[in-house]
Amino acid sequence: MTFEKWLQSRLTAHGFPCGLIDGNISPVTIAALKAFEKAKGLKVDGVADPLVVEALRASSSTVPAAIAATLPPRDVAEGVAAPAAAQVWPRQKDCLSFYGPVGESQVRVTLPFEMKLAWDKGTRVRAMTLHSKVADSAERAFVRIAATYSEKERAELGIDLFGGSLNVRRMRGGSAYSMHSWGIAIDFDPKRNGLNTPFAKARLGQPDAVPFWEAWEAEGWVSLGRAWGRDAMHVQAARL
Ligand SMILES: [Zn+2]
Numbered sequence: 001m002t003f004e005k006w007l008q009s010r011l012t013a014h015g016f017p018c019g020l021i022d023g024n025i026s027p028v029t030i031a032a033l034k035a036f037e038k039a040k041g042l043k044v045d046g047v048a049d050p051l052v053v054e055a056l057r058a059s060s061s062t063v064p065a066a067i068a069a070t071l072p073p074r075d076v077a078e079g080v081a082a083p084a085a086a087q088v089w090p091r092q093k094d095c096l097s098f099y100g101p102v103g104e105s106q107v108r109v110t111l112p113f114e115m116k117l118a119w120d121k122g123t124r125v126r127a128m129t130l131h132s133k134v135a136d137s138a139e140r141a142f143v144r145i146a147a148t149y150s151e152k153e154r155a156e157l158g159i160d161l162f163g164g165s166l167n168v169r170r171m172r173g174g175s176a177y178s179m180h181s182w183g184i185a186i187d188f189d190p191k192r193n194g195l196n197t198p199f200a201k202a203r204l205g206q207p208d209a210v211p212f213w214e215a216w217e218a219e220g221w222v223s224l225g226r227a228w229g230r231d232a233m234h235v236q237a238a239r240l
Contacts, residue, residue: 002211003144004029007048010056011036050112050143057147087137087220089237095182098133102181103168105132109139112146113154118161118190129166131183134237137219138186144215158189158203159212163233185236193233199225202232 004025008018016032016039030046037044040055048056090098099105108127115125130138145159154160166183170176172195179185192203199205204212205225213223216235225232227240 003048003147003215006147007033007056014056048143050110050139050146053112053143053147089134089184089220089222089239091239092176092179095177095179095184095238099131099182099184102177103166103183106130106166106183107132107135109135109142112139112143113151113160115160115162118163118187121161125162128162128186129183130186131166131237134184137221137237141215141219141221144218145212148211148215153208157209157212158192159209161189161191163187163190179234179236179238184238185234187233188235190233193225193231195231195233197230197232199229199232204232 002023004023005021007025008021008023008029011018011029011032012021014036016036018029018032019026033048033052034044034046036042036056037046037052040052042051042055043049096102106129109130110127111125117123117125145154149157149159151160164180164187165185167178167180169178169181171178180187189203193205194202202225203209204223213226213235216223217226219237221235221237222239223232224230224234224236
């Protein structure tokens, strides 16, 4: 199930009907989302942020369905939950001018699910360091991933294994900076997704990882595994 369909089915289950559960985030869905936010005392912005997802995951309440109809369609045309699709990141060669000097403008992004350090699984990771320009985008992708996969599925797939984000260094075998130098790349489960492992053989190259990559690609991020066939652990907010 896609995140969009999950969103619609949960809103409907909570008494805020979205019409068809078709994955199409129409004004009707946004109206239902806003009505749900209002009923729960959350910020009414039509954005499925972590608090909304958490509230939707809770068992359905007895809020009357009629509330969903209280917002006029015009009110909900703006503020769609996905500024994502329009997001275009710079090409790798333009990162310096777009993101600024390496290692700067970093913020902490809180994760909607707990990860572990890939090389020290006893260490829990609840936040990671990313460039301020990509932080909101990454958060949306993580929320979508959290809603798509159960904890067990995340563990099986290894997407709960954090392999690093910000790391100022040169690309392997080159003089150019790695995308990690700007805090615009994230690695997952490096052990099973080696730099030189063909994507088809990598754990994240398997079919059950497709929704994971789609969550990133919906935000304009690039999977090196899907785009280049190698380095399946890696996703970046820069085009090749
Ligand atoms: Zn990487």
